[in-house]
Amino acid sequence: xxxxxxxxxxxxxxxxxxxxxxxxxxxxxxxxxxxxxxxxxxxxxxxxxxxxxxxxxxxxxxxxxxxxxxxxxxxxxxxxxxxxxxxxxxxxxxxxxxxxxxxxxxxxxxxxxxxxxxxxxxxxxxxxxxxxxxxxxxxxxxxxxxxxxxxxxxxxxxxxxxxxxxxxxxxxxxxxxxxxxxxxxxxxxxxxxxxxxxxxxxxxxxxxxxxxxxxxxxxxxxxxxxxxxxxx
Amino acid sequence: xxxxxxxxxxxxxxxxxxxxxxxxxxxxxxxxxxxxxxxxxxxxxxxxxxxxxxxxxxxxxxxxxxxxxxxxxxxxxxxxxxxxxxxxxxxxxxxxxxxxxxxxxxxxxxxxxxxxxxxxxxxxxxxxxxxxxxxxxxxxxxxxxxxxxxxxxxxxxxxxxxxxxxxxxxxxxxxxxxxxxxxxxxxxxxxxxxxxxxxxxxxxxxxxxxxxxxxxxxxxxxxxxxxxxxxxxxxxxxxxxxxxxxxxxxxxxxxxxxxxxxxxxxxxxxxxxxxxxxxxxxxxxxxxxxxxxxxxxxxxxxxxxxxxxxxxxxxxxxxxxxxxxxxxxxxxxxxxxxxxxxxxxxxxxxxxxxxxxxxxxxxxxxxxxxxxxxxxxxxxxxxxxxxxxxxxxxxxxxxxx
Numbered sequence: 001x002x003x004x005x006x007x008x009x010x011x012x013x014x015x016x017x018x019x020x021x022x023x024x025x026x027x028x029x030x031x032x033x034x035x036x037x038x039x040x041x042x043x044x045x046x047x048x049x050x051x052x053x054x055x056x057x058x059x060x061x062x063x064x065x066x067x068x069x070x071x072x073x074x075x076x077x078x079x080x081x082x083x084x085x086x087x088x089x090x091x092x093x094x095x096x097x098x099x100x101x102x103x104x105x106x107x108x109x110x111x112x113x114x115x116x117x118x119x120x121x122x123x124x125x126x127x128x129x130x131x132x133x134x135x136x137x138x139x140x141x142x143x144x145x146x147x148x149x150x151x152x153x154x155x156x157x158x159x160x161x162x163x164x165x166x167x168x169x170x171x172x173x174x175x176x177x178x179x180x181x182x183x184x185x186x187x188x189x190x191x192x193x194x195x196x197x198x199x200x201x202x203x204x205x206x207x208x209x210x211x212x213x214x215x216x217x218x219x220x221x222x223x224x225x226x227x228x229x230x231x232x
Numbered sequence: 233x234x235x236x237x238x239x240x241x242x243x244x245x246x247x248x249x250x251x252x253x254x255x256x257x258x259x260x261x262x263x264x265x266x267x268x269x270x271x272x273x274x275x276x277x278x279x280x281x282x283x284x285x286x287x288x289x290x291x292x293x294x295x296x297x298x299x300x301x302x303x304x305x306x307x308x309x310x311x312x313x314x315x316x317x318x319x320x321x322x323x324x325x326x327x328x329x330x331x332x333x334x335x336x337x338x339x340x341x342x343x344x345x346x347x348x349x350x351x352x353x354x355x356x357x358x359x360x361x362x363x364x365x366x367x368x369x370x371x372x373x374x375x376x377x378x379x380x381x382x383x384x385x386x387x388x389x390x391x392x393x394x395x396x397x398x399x400x401x402x403x404x405x406x407x408x409x410x411x412x413x414x415x416x417x418x419x420x421x422x423x424x425x426x427x428x429x430x431x432x433x434x435x436x437x438x439x440x441x442x443x444x445x446x447x448x449x450x451x452x453x454x455x456x457x458x459x460x461x462x463x464x465x466x467x468x469x470x471x472x473x474x475x476x477x478x479x480x481x482x483x484x485x486x487x488x489x490x491x492x493x494x495x496x497x498x499x500x501x502x503x504x505x506x507x508x509x510x511x512x513x514x515x516x517x518x519x520x521x522x523x524x525x526x527x528x529x530x531x532x533x534x535x536x537x538x539x540x541x542x543x544x545x546x547x548x549x550x551x552x553x554x555x556x557x558x559x560x561x562x563x564x565x566x567x568x569x570x571x572x573x574x575x576x577x578x579x580x581x582x583x584x585x586x587x588x589x590x591x592x593x594x595x596x597x598x599x600x601x602x603x604x605x606x607x608x609x610x611x612x613x614x615x616x617x618x619x620x621x622x623x624x625x626x627x628x629x630x631x632x633x
Contacts, residue, residue, distance in 0.1 A: 045631075054545060054626045075549040082547025089630060093542045097248030107546045109237045154546075
């Protein structure tokens with residue numbers, strides 16, 4: 001499903017070139033639960049951004065569901081992000097002036113879906129994530145756990161195949177963090193490919209397949225063999 | 233993304249930051265308001281002047297002795313003084329069918345006295361035709377009777393103010409008045425019509441033109457006023473006047489004919505140019521408003537960096553992000569322009585209460601132009617911030633809170 005070949009990404013910081021990804025080769029199958037761990041600056045977030053089409057590699061090839069996406073135009077990449085990829089961030093990134101329901105609705109608005117369909121889907125999502133009584137609340141009136149649930153609802157409302165989570169529990173207390181992990185794993189059980197970048201070993205060790213990165217390269221990979229069977 | 237959703241999203245973004253939105257609307261409103269108010273003042277001045285000219289009479293031609301144009305060629309050996317315009321010249325114009333009224337005019341100043349009170353006053357010599365031509369009205373008595381203009385009867389008509397000064401509230405009709413060395417019988421008093429272009433009709437004495445000539449001992453006319461039959465006849469009347477006078481003056485083309493239309497058209501052009509200039513100056517404030525919009529939108533973009541990053545992560549292409557930010561500045565400009573029109577309407581209303589005689593009114597084109605320029609500046613100055621937003625790197629914008 002995700003096939004990275006010799007992906008290289010360099011940044012110029014001052015007059016020094018930092019290699020964030022050093023010719024990374026990685027295959028991720030559909031429905032996998034993958035965690036990426038490693039120290040700061042090891043390139044794990046860059047890898048996630050390349051997979052999520054937010055960042056372009058300097059060299060190498062990226063096949064998404066068999067299609068080469070490395071050289072696609074901004075517009076085509078945006079369309080792929082819209083329909084195939086969902087993002088969950090450490091800082092939630094909810095739009096402060098919009099209510100919980102409006103934040104969840106946003107991807108469908110951007111995709112040009114008609115109003116009636118949006119309303120039913122938002123209502124379904126709100127109840128699925130236990131947010132029905134919080135629909136009209138703005139982000140600053142929600143707890144951290146509720147905000148991240150709104151963010152996950154927004155990331156999955158377009159029914160993407162891949163869910164990318166960058167430190168999803170990094171800003172949450174233990175209890176709401178556990179809550180969020182349960183939701184993400186539940187989505188994975190229902191078939192979504194889940195990729196989690198984290199510092200937290202407790203979270204990282206839960207994944208079926210675990211990758212550690214050091215200095216822009218994959219250091220260890222437990223391999224797909226240990227991944228739990230996809231789907232229920 | 234649907235248009236209605238773009239508008240709703242941009243509208244929400246605008247109302248999400250009330251302070252900067254209010255500031256931006258204020259700048260735009262002041263810009264649009266000043267364009268409309270200033271052009272309304274210009275338009276008012278134009279209407280005022282044209283109204284004054286129309287009070288002079290309609291379809292008017294004025295014949296002056298002498299040519300006002302300079303024609304090239306060798307200077308004449310003997311100085312040529314223009315031939316005088318005479319009453320006979322004026323009366324000869326009657327043959328033209330394009331002309332309705334002819335009023336030869338002779339003007340001078342003379343002491344007017346009655347029962348010991350004396351006053352230097354403008355004496356206007358003319359004929360019965362002056363009455364309909366200048367659209368005069370009588371307060372009492374009658375105007376000069378029609379008859380042979382060469383015959384100078386000793387009768388006169390007083391202006392309103394002059395009558396008050398010489399007679400107070402006592403009746404003046406039938407009384408006699410001394411002008412220079414002659415005695416005149418008062419046959420009428422003009423009503424209060426006030427001033428029209430330079431000559432205060434309430435502070436004069438009107439006498440038959442031949443009497444005025446005798447009084448001033450000058451057979452030359454000051455000018456001849458002519459009313460054409462209708463608007464279309466003005467040009468024919470002008471040609472007839474030039475032809476007839478030329479015949480009578482031995483083929484010498486020595487008069488100037490001014491048509492009211494030409495004068496009006498000149499004033500019209502002058503005031504239209506003036507209005508445009510003033511509106512143009514006011515448009516500078518619109519440009520300033522545009523720069524403010526750009527500034528505020530740039531701040532909005534840097535405030536909403538992570539929002540832009542999120543929109544990109546959610547699958548919004550750069551072009552769409554440009555559209556969203558442009559829609560925001562367009563909405564703000566339009567609302568600002570609408571507020572500006574309201575402010576302008578209020579200002580014009582207040583001014584029309586303070587100066588009721590001044591015909592102030594905003595011309596339609598200025599409304600359209602102000603709103604159009606507002607929208608245009610909003611969009612033009614919105615492009616730079618919108619493009620900056622579209623070029624933001626999503627990875628960087630999302631890495632911060």
